[in-house]
Amino acid sequence: MIPAHFDYVAPASLDEALRALADGGEDAKPLAGGHSLLPLMKMRLAVPTLLVDLRRLEGLRGIERENGDWRIGPLTRHADLQRRADLGVVAQTAALIADQQVRNRGTIGGSLAHGDPASDLPAVLAATEGRVTIRDAGGGSRTVAAADLFQDYLTTAVGPGELITEVRIPALDGWGHAYEKFTRRAEDWAMVGVCALVKRAPDGSCEDVRVAFTNMASTPIRATAVEQALRGGPLDDAAIAAAAEHADEGTDPPADLNASADYKRHLARVLTRRALQRAAGS
């Protein structure tokens, strides 16, 4: 609970921040809300030698609509997302993260860069097929799709010296949405989370559907079997229930104190059904 020694800087510009990270080498880490990084440091599971605090980079904060996308600055806090009902599933999910104190500090960029499969926003990025912009000190900039961002447990495409500078989430106007999160206590990490997005065709059938899981593998994953079972067919309770039975296909949930792998697979089926029902109704 007492972190090891580290140095700290709080640069005033993005370029300075990128330079500080580059100069700091492998063990320099950006600090956003600190609510994933600092606990790891206190447990001495992370021992960075330099923290580059991003808090002064006001330009990396904010929410804008651009064409069909939401452009969200990486330093935008969960609490800011939660208050924007027009963000749809993003707002709904942000409101379910931890407790208000954590939401007042934690940021979307930190959550996505961290790559914890138990975090909620990564599954939303996966389901919406969003993407992030990543920059480095050399002036390099690339766009990485959700499918390529999350690589393994706590491992993302964000390399040392790099920063997420923008998050883009398709607005998916006209889609129904729901995020189902199963926890013991309101403030807990998801045992299993399901993000469901549904687009109804004019005839009421399922034109398109996306389902992604929190905490069912070492990264957020898409429930492709569920999507296939539903896409193009009817969107009624029976069809949803039948599709949800495929929820555990391709998953590899980590067992923990509160849930065995089998129980998580069961939860995934139940929650997928509930999320789809809500999304189809909304």
Place this chain on the structure above:
Amino acid sequence: MTAIETPQADGRHVGRPLKRKEDPRLITGRATYVDDLNPVGTLWMAFVRSPEAHATITSIDASAALAREDVVAVYTAEDLDLAAPLPMAWAPPGIDLNVPEHWPLARGRVAHVGDPVAVVIGEDRYSVVDAAEDVIVEYEPLPVVTDPEEALRDEVLVHPDLPSNTVHEWSLGGGDLEAGFAEADVVIERRIVNHRTAGGAIEPRAVLAEERAGHLTVWSSTQIPHFLRLFLSIMLDLSEERVRVIAPEVGGGFGSKLQIYGEEILAAWAARKLGRPVKWCETRSEAMMVTHHGRDQIATVRVGAKRDGTVTAFHARILADLGAYMMLLTPMVPSLGAFVMSGCYRFPAVQTDIVGVMTHKFATDAIRGAGRPEATHMIEVALDQLAVELGLDPLEVRRRNFIPADAFPYETAIGITYDSGNYQGTLDKLLEHVDVEAFRAEQERLRAEGVHRGIGFCTYTEICGLAPSRAVGPSAFGLQGGGWESALVRVHLTGAVTVYTGTSPHGQGHETGFAQIVADRLGTDPQLVEVIHGDTSQGPNGLDTYGSRSLAVGGEAIARAADKVVARIRRFVAHKLEAAPEDIELRDGRWIVRGSPDKGFTLPEVAGLAYIPEDIPQDMEPGLEEVAFYDPGNFVFPFGAHAAIVDVDPETGKVTLVRYVAVDDCGPAINPLLIDGQVHGGIVHGVGQALYEQVVYDESGQLVTGTFVDYALPTAAELPSFETDRTETPSPVNSLGVKGVGEAGTIAASAAVANAVMDALRPLGVTYLDMPYTPMRVWNAIQEAAR
């Protein structure tokens, strides 16, 4: 809920819901906790703790740590020259206890994860933690046993130098058990597991020690400053008058700070050795690991009954997992439950048999309720199981066995005398709030919608107000001490009042309740009555706070000291008004001669008479202060009736508490707001155990629940607003008529919730399930029942 009142200068304050005097400083961050104290030159301690549950220490290399610039010393067991090991204060006459020696630093072998092996002392709070990582300890792992039933077989010894893992066997019973079972129409038996929990105080432990001119001062976040002073004096071989212990603000204890911890002793020892103040603040990870746990009992409960529900015999056999070391009261705690194994019932024969066993886990000891929550859980869950077996309403079974209100004082089969009670009365009041018939209709309707709702009851009594010395002392129950309490009431020249109590409150609100008692007696405003506690150098000796004793024992001592002051007031005033002291009374804030209100003295005026004694009776000493010591004649037995309503989602197994109603009786309320606070917190503790909290070790003795992420304390978000009500049945034991209420909610809640969960699950084929009712456990049980 109780509406809040603010104090008034006159009139009666006892019984009114005054806001807590201590709250402004607590909620604005102006209170002083140990961590707020930083004398110049303070050194910090950090501990090197065992990662192994059982191992021989083969080597300790502290050279790298010592080479660090800001490290002052590294000590291991070899360096310690203590006069005695850590204390265990229970020696029941005629019982042999198999107790391992326990030192503040492990001697050659560790016996649980977190066992301290070395202490690093240095200039800075952070760098000592880095330095502790530099101490290289080599361990040779030894076999580990964590399961108490396996430990009983002695195949793996927790301490290979002791003959057995069994610590003790202890029994308490009365009535003819065999005849009771023979007479029964039905006998049920259940194995009831009461799992391990943690205290979870929001302020972890903290200690600061400083020696100046041969006088040692220790500030500790403790419930028991007086006991700590005693054991510091014994272990450091210091004369007691040279030791002062201060418990400044203490951020919760729940029993976990009713302990003498090695870290406290080491801080004092090192402060003397190094000639500088030494400080340690526990981290949350340490608190989960090495602040004592509670519960951890496996009980086999047998109940014999007539077909109409009348219980003929009740037998509890308890295997208590005591952990690796016997701390202050470790083996004693389960026995406290035996005293109330009759519950609030006329059981003609009751027997409790306890076996204490060691495992490679941290010690258990007193946690809120200490033995009584476990006993109440056994009784109340077993009665529900019996009711189902007999096809009777669980409340009817309870009513049939209640000790009737006119039978008090009532001697139970084991020979304990319950002071007062009206169990039917609290249940009746509970049922004014809970319409069971309407509930059953709603339950059925909801079940059709897929929601399994259940209701559970607990009617309890408990034993508290520790304690009559004659009953608990060395030659009786075996506590190596007394159970009295003390108070000093001082009226100053200005009429302001200072009260010194030997109890050591740590969040309960005693400063307010005690002030109300004194203010009414002396005729002043509670805001002008300061209550001082938690400093062994101020006021008379005391015995601290635990076992819901502070009001029933400490409050009574205060009332008695105040009454002695009143006797002096009467004589001073009688002398001035040329009347008899018996005729002096307090009216509207003035001391007058009965029937002559035109002449009288306010408290400041009386103080003037006492401290400027130009005109006092010849045979009287001046001054206006008195001391009282009080040793109660009996325990007190609060009681109540609680109901819990839960929803179970059969698809996921998740249990949600939807309603909780509590009717408690702790005698006349001194301050109903304080009672509500205690009851609410107590219920959360019991609900927490039933639904959320569990200390988990894996088979190798590693602690799995090392943080508040895994150890799931419930928060307001999980809980409904509790509905509380009271009845007031005075205790004849003390003049205030009061009983303790700090533990009552916890004692009642786990059984109420358990019974509610089983009521909800019964239609799904689940007849019995142990706590904690986590979603996976409930879901698994539903699956199993369906097979």
